[in-house]
Amino acid sequence: MAEYVLHCMAQSGHSYKVALMLELCGADWKPEWVDFFNGATRTEEFRDTLNEMGEVPVLVHGDDILTQSAVIMDDLSEKFGAFGWENDEERREILRWTIFDNQKVSGLLGPLRFLRTLMKTGETDVVKWLDGRSKSALAILDKHFAKNDFAIGKKPTSADFSLCSYLFYEGELGIDLEAYPNVTKWLGRIKALPGWKHPYDLMPGHPLPDKT
Amino acid sequence: MAEYVLHCMAQSGHSYKVALMLELCGADWKPEWVDFFNGATRTEEFRDTLNEMGEVPVLVHGDDILTQSAVIMDDLSEKFGAFGWENDEERREILRWTIFDNQKVSGLLGPLRFLRTLMKTGETDVVKWLDGRSKSALAILDKHFAKNDFAIGKKPTSADFSLCSYLFYEGELGIDLEAYPNVTKWLGRIKALPGWKHPYDLMPGHPLPDKT
Incomplete structure (x- = not known):
């Protein structure tokens, strides 16, 4: 079981922000695919348990559930002492x-x-x-x-x-x-940052599932 | 001379965020009208001296020039000890x-x-x-x-x-x-917050200048 679980999908740039930061911080993390294209983020269950805003990414860390990439990255920058602010x-x-x-x-x-x-x-x-x-x-x-x-x-x-x-x-x-x-x-x-990866190499869901 | 000068115009909701907060904080402030509809925010001068992002609001406070409503409000919440965060x-x-x-x-x-x-x-x-x-x-x-x-x-x-x-x-x-x-x-x-005002009562530039 990874320490951090990122609810995301490969096509989401907002998810990529967090996936990239987790990777560059050397976090113990894994992606959890969200079936956005079939409406997963619009379900009551998703909105009631993961994110009332109906968006990915969502980062689960123990009992904490964090949403909005900016908020998640702010939290990670503090936890890892990297890519954040000093004043x-x-x-x-x-x-x-x-x-x-x-x-x-x-x-x-x-x-x-x-x-x-x-x-x-x-x-x-x-x-x-x-x-x-x-x-x-x-x-x-x-x-x-x-x-x-x-x-x-x-x-x-x-x-x-x-x-x-x-x-x-x-x-x-x-x-x-x-x-x-x-x-x-x-x-x-x-x-050129050590550990950089393309979104499609960090998160599942690419290519887009064939819906025909 | 007011302590705070807010570059803004009445039609800008982003400016209103800051104007409202200045007013509710009881700040010594005045609005400075920006002729957005005739391209003022797109000029080199505006972008070089006030905001490279080409947007209002811009808050001038002494030698400080602050842009982005979220940043300005964060700064004001600290200065006035109001409407901000405690942890x-x-x-x-x-x-x-x-x-x-x-x-x-x-x-x-x-x-x-x-x-x-x-x-x-x-x-x-x-x-x-x-x-x-x-x-x-x-x-x-x-x-x-x-x-x-x-x-x-x-x-x-x-x-x-x-x-x-x-x-x-x-x-x-x-x-x-x-x-x-x-x-x-x-x-x-x-x-109902004490001091609340409508945007058109806080900032100049309404109604829209007749451009015919």
Whole structure:
């Protein structure tokens, strides 16, 4: 029995944030597959016992059940003494970029990839709207990473794992990341962290089950 | 000269979060109108001197420039000893609901109201998509507030100011909040806090400047 059990699935960038951090921290963890595509997170049982918000990831650690990737990563950074903050200024910088990520990076890239690549809706107005807003956010990141190695400066933190998550599903976004060279270099720095793995190598559920 | 200067505009729910908290804390503050609708947040000057993320609110306090409503509210809760957390568990509960808000409540209601009511795009597919997702988030909130007076339990915190912000522009959302009775009751509890004011009574810029 692993010490940490992460309820997740391979296609979830929000889950990947936590899976990557567990892996880089050297935690004793295992993934527990959630059948999101067949509605598992929408069931009463899931919402009553794991997460009222109806989302993955959920991290179970003994009697503790933690939800929201940002909260889980904050907890892990304290437990492992890694990728976290050392003072209030760092804590607020991590918060600043994590919020930006959840609202405008992962928050848009997640639905964009879901509709464009997983659901194959075609280039609908919704896809085009998400695409445009995602690119605005990527331009802001690209400018930031022209001057900063990582989200809050010189060292990698959970804010980087938050921001990078959907970007590692690169071929599935329908966005050419070469247009954002500083983002690409920053992703390379994350990939170079000892123990880094691709989402599909950390969590089960890929490829998408054939539902025909 | 006020001690705190909040760069904002009346139509911004994200700005309202901070304006409301400043007001309820009894801070010596004044709003500084940002001409968002004519592109002020997209200028190089704004991004280089106030916020690289190109967003309001921005709070200026002496030499400090703070951005992201969640970060600003965290700072204010410490300075005023109000609406914040007293231990790590409360801090993480505030974070959990603030992230949910930024991604799925304000993060969707903001664009929904912008397109539907301010830009008057009509019921496009984008508006319908945002409407559906906003209603899913409201249903989660409604279930939560059936059992909780405020976001993290018994006492109001910055997480409530985050979650409630766009909901006080009720007539402009195109969503009937009566369908979410527990949300409505919770909004009533926030309105009952001494000093509460509507966004249009706290910040300049309403009504929308006539651009014809």
